[in-house]
Amino acid sequence: MAEVLTHKCPNCDGPLTFDPEDQKFHCPFCLSIFTEEEVTNFEEKQEEARTINEAVIEQEKENEKAAMDLFVCPNCGAEIVTDATTAATYCYFCHNPVVLSGRLSGEFLPNKLVPFAIGKEAATSTFLEWVKKKKFIPNDFFNSEQIEKLTGVYFPYWTIKAMANGELSGLGTSLRVWRVGDIEYTETKQFDVTRKGHLIFKNLVKNALSKNTQQKMVESVQPFPLDKAIDFRSQYLAGFQAEKRDIAYADIKAEVDTEFSGYSEELLRNSINGYTSFQKKHQHISIDKVENAYMLLPVWLVTYRKSSDKVFYYAMNGQTGKTSGVLPISYKKLGLTCLGIFIFLAIVFMIGGYFL
Numbered sequence: 491m492a493e494v495l496t497h498k499c500p501n502c503d504g505p506l507t508f509d510p511e512d513q514k515f516h517c518p519f520c521l522s523i524f525t526e527e528e529v530t531n532f533e534e535k536q537e538e539a540r541t542i543n544e545a546v547i548e549q550e551k552e553n554e555k556a557a558m559d560l561f562v563c564p565n566c567g568a569e570i571v572t573d574a575t576t577a578a579t580y581c582y583f584c585h586n587p588v589v590l591s592g593r594l595s596g597e598f599l600p601n602k603l604v605p606f607a608i609g610k611e612a613a614t615s616t617f618l619e620w621v622k623k624k625k626f627i628p629n630d631f632f633n634s635e636q637i638e639k640l641t642g643v644y645f646p647y648w649t650i651k652a653m654a655n656g657e658l659s660g661l662g663t664s665l666r667v668w669r670v671g672d673i674e675y676t677e678t679k680q681f682d683v684t685r686k687g688h689l690i691f692k693n694l695v696k697n698a699l700s701k702n703t704q705q706k707m708v709e710s711v712q713p714f715p716l717d718k719a720i721d722f723r724s725q726y727l728a729g730f731q732a733e734k735r736d737i738a739y740a741d742i743k744a745e746v747d748t749e750f751s752g753y754s755e756e757l758l759r760n761s762i763n764g765y766t767s768f769q770k771k772h773q774h775i776s777i778d779k780v781e782n783a784y785m786l787l788p789v790w791l792v793t794y795r796k797s798s799d800k801v802f803y804y805a806m807n808g809q810t811g812k813t814s815g816v817l818p819i820s821y822k823k824l825g826l827t828c829l830g831i832f833i834f835l836a837i838v839f840m841i842g843g844y845f846l
Contacts (some may be wrong), residue, residue: 501522600786605787644788645786653778661681662768664765666679685762696746737774
């Protein structure tokens with residue numbers, strides 16, 4: 491089929507017509523007039539923009555396709571749709587726990603895992619005790635439907651160990667001030683100060699999931715007892731949800747090195763005592779040996795969405811039971827409480843005024 495083409499006006503998008511008398515293109519709507527060169531340049535830019543837009547749309551489709559995968563439940567045959575980083579979940583039809591083993595293989599196979607030590611019943615009980623101590627919380631934050639959303643999730647993290655050699659030198663100043671009669675004396679001593687040391691860092695924990703909107707939640711229930719980590723076995727994921735890392739160690743290496751360098755300087759500085767002030771002149775820190783491990787950490791989690799842009803949460807460390815959360819406020823409850831206090835005070839003042 492032949493392609494149909496209409497030349498559009500750059501100003502109003504109306505159809506252009508060629509006028510033989512002035513050899514230019516005219517728009518009958520906005521009365522604009524263009525040369526052939528102007529029309530050609532405009533159409534070339536339009537075509538370039540259209541090509542880029544089509545490429546962007548195609549890429550978005552590819553990303554969306556890659557981000558959502560389809561699996562079949564081995565128990566009931568239902569289709570399970572997950573995003574690209576989910577590694578363990580439930581079948582929504584038969585509630586059969588499924589582990590998407592292909593997601594946790596090869597370079598994405600975790601080295602270690604800290605297993606859950608607290609079951610859902612204990613986690614639910616702790617959640618209810620914690621919430622009931624809070625005032626002015628909406629009733630639906632801890633109703634049965636909300637409690638059912640309490641989910642055990644394994645989140646992916648990098649744990650890093652490192653060894654470093656550091657040297658810090660500078661000028662240490664010591665001041666001594668005393669007074670004899672009306673005369674004040676000041677003694678100033680300056681010293682060349684040098685500190686060297688072999689430093690060992692253990693278990694720096696860094697997030698390994700870019701979509702981890704629960705990052706603050708997980709940080710708030712740290713630390714995790716990493717000494718209880720075991721070699722990864724997919725069996726431990728059954729009955730829980732799990733996320734696969736999508737941040738490679740290479741992506742955070744520079745940040746980790748900077749963090750270790752900062753810790754090293756701080757430790758060396760803390761060893762300099764007995765001076766009124768210290769002025770650094772030279773510093774050299776080398777990170778000689780770094781070992782990293784990809785680890786899954788356990789968190790009980792429940793979220794509450796009050797509006798499209800506001801999410802409240804409750805989180806519990808799946809090993810230690812440490813809890814944290816940001817809770818919503820029921821302004822209705824708050825208003826009724828304030829009203830009750832106001833009425834009570836008004837009655838008290840009225841009675842007091844009557845007897846006076």
